[in-house]
Amino acid sequence: MGIINRLKTIRPEVDHAPKINLVVVKANDPEVLTCVEQACKEGRVFAYLIDSRDKLSESLKDYDLPADSYEIVDENDDQQASFKAVELVRNGQGDAILKGHLATGKVLKEVVNRETGIRKAQTLSHVAIIANPKLEQLLAVTDGGLILQADENNGKVIIDNAASVMKALQVEKVKVALLSCAENVIPKLPSSVLEDKLSQELSGLDPDVIVEGPLSIDLALSPASAKEKGYNGQIKGDANVLFAPDIVTGNTVSKSMLLFGDSQMAGVIMGAKVPVIITSRSSSYEEKYASILLAQILMLDQ
Amino acid sequence: MGIINRLKTIRPEVDHAPKINLVVVKANDPEVLTCVEQACKEGRVFAYLIDSRDKLSESLKDYDLPADSYEIVDENDDQQASFKAVELVRNGQGDAILKGHLATGKVLKEVVNRETGIRKAQTLSHVAIIANPKLEQLLAVTDGGLILQADENNGKVIIDNAASVMKALQVEKVKVALLSCAENVIPKLPSSVLEDKLSQELSGLDPDVIVEGPLSIDLALSPASAKEKGYNGQIKGDANVLFAPDIVTGNTVSKSMLLFGDSQMAGVIMGAKVPVIITSRSSSYEEKYASILLAQILMLDQ
Secondary structure (H helix, E strand, C coil), rough: CHHHHHHHHHHHHHHCCCCEEEEEEEECCCCHHHHCCCCCCCCCCEEEEEEEEHHHHHHCCCCCHHHEEEEEEEEEHHHHHHHHHHHHCCCCCCCEEECCCCCCHHHHHHHCCCCCCEECCCCCCCEEECHHHHHHHEEEEEECCCCCCCCHHHHHHHHHHHHHHHHHCCCCEEEEECCCCCCCCCCCCHHHHHHHHHHHHHCCCCCEEEEEEEHHHHHHCCHHHHHHHCCCCCCCCCCCCCCCCCHHHCCCCCCHHHCCCCEEEEEEEECCCCCCCCCCCCCCHHHHHHHHHHHHHHHHHH | HHHHHHHHHHHHHHHHHEEEEEECCCCCCCCHHHHHHHHHHHEEEEEEECCCHHHHHHCCCCCCCHHEEEEEEEECCHHHHHHHHHHHHHHCCCCCCECCCCCHHHHHHHHHHCCCCCCCCCCCCCEEECCCCCCCCCCCEEEECCEEECCCCHHHCCCHHHHHHHHHHCCCCEEEEEEECCCCCCCCCHHHHHHHHHHHHHCCCCCEEEEEEEECCHHHHCCHHHHCCCCCCCCCCCCEEEECEHHHHHHHHHHHHHHCCEEEEEEEEEEECCCCECCCCCCCHHHHHHHHHHHHHHHHHH
């Protein structure tokens, strides 16, 4: 089952939920508009489309957005458009942000602005949700998109952000595997030392979240390997969250599951007042649409 | 095609090559003996089986090793058995080492011993060879098994070791992708800075080896992504070697290709006078057998 159907199966009420207000920064992009069109037609979203009004109106002739499903906010400048998107959220008019045709950094700059931004947690982090045919559960991989290197401070927020997404996806006990190359602490491998510390500090803090590591990916995600190696922890190949020690590992593991594992992905940045969707140019239609669906699911519990 | 058939297709002469002398440290292990039995029966190897003679002789009753295809070296102690294995290589009697039922560290300790060891390069590194149905070429992943963190010094040897394996596998221009999360240098991400430096320093040094990075895994291994993103380098989704900046990334990428990508793997440690095969308890029969085959192929060019 693909990620879209998996999300809908987990939270079927999403198909009858009230519309969310989706703020699309620099909306004039064919792939973005195709996704927004579908979400508007399905009654999932009301869209604030921020871009040059003239050019965007021209483009919209090719789409079939119901007239009452969107509003154009006229702003061509990338930074100003990002500012306006964040302002809409700050004023309570926006429930999620979708990045269109501009650099991620411009959007995030306004999101984290100390005066006018919408930061909620100290740290923003990226959560990728992956549907893989060999995994019964949806898997969160974090952080493969935003935070370069996990440390003791941001590590806790990264885990917290991912756990909150998994809770919205109805996981009762969120099993967070701290990814390493093996299950033992290697003193000369700083990430394994950090992970040991994190798992000790977070153990039992939230009874609904199990944090365990260091763990290799086979112990984290393959019940057969966990059994074969006689691994004795609470996670036995059934992790819901894969915590990567740095962005290279996180990015590589999610992309390799997409490239070689017939997976599909949705992604959001968590830690702001609303989910921020930062899909890249190369991300598929499914990925963009599933990310909007995920944002809508996250709103169900607000 | 699985890894065993791929290796045989690339170097068909391996089926008619002279026997190699395989030194098996602590050989009394059912999975190891099963592989060694097949390799002996096929005339690929003559095996020095190091272990307690009494116990091993008892075990061997269950196997069908031709009498002239092996010799038992009586040594039960792990460290002493490792010493004897290295000694056989030092004396010219061993062409490859296969780790049996003991910790990797004990074997490597003797391999790298400054007085009595068989170190060739300054750095030993692990090279995993992966056959994946979505990749036309065999892929080397390095280092996911031995070196914790790449740096400027060991980085060059890691690349060199992997390139020499790929050359034995008949790759004319070895394309080495230095793995990161994107194709740009991120000043706050030390691995991307290192990879930029390595690619500049190694560029053109060996006309048969292209070193390029930082690169994300999709640019390195997916021609479609490389095209979509308009990537303009010499590697366009067709890398032969994936250089991981640390052991967590290397270990995770090769294991995730095995777990989710229907891949098969062979693995050797390079940098000693002979290849050292360090398969883990959880590695499959194919992996162990393919690694012996790979060691035999590496001997073809000696």
